[in-house]
Amino acid sequence: MGAPLFEWRTLVERECVAVFSSNYRLYADMSARVVEVLAQFAPLEVYSIDESFLDLDGIEAAELVSPT
Numbered sequence: 001m002g003a004p005l006f007e008w009r010t011l012v013e014r015e016c017v018a019v020f021s022s023n024y025r026l027y028a029d030m031s032a033r034v035v036e037v038l039a040q041f042a043p044l045e046v047y048s049i050d051e052s053f054l055d056l057d058g059i060e061a062a063e064l065v066s067p068t
Contacts, residue, residue, distance in 0.1 A: 005019065027049065028049060031049045031050060034052075035052055038052055038054060041054065042054040042055055042056055042059065043055040
């Protein structure tokens with residue numbers, strides 16, 4: 001984690017790994033959209049850009065199952 005790509009180049013080429021550049025603006029926008037949707041269903045705590053926790057206290061298990 002956090003190692004420069006050149007240190008892993010042999011593995012990347014051998015395993016045909018696809019490498020993409022980061023787009024943090026897009027990632028932040030998508031994260032905000034997901035949080036907005038989650039907030040419609042239950043109280044939540046946003047921990048980081050890619051982690052949120054929903055408070056499901058008081059919600060019956062049957063309510064957590066999609067009807068479709």
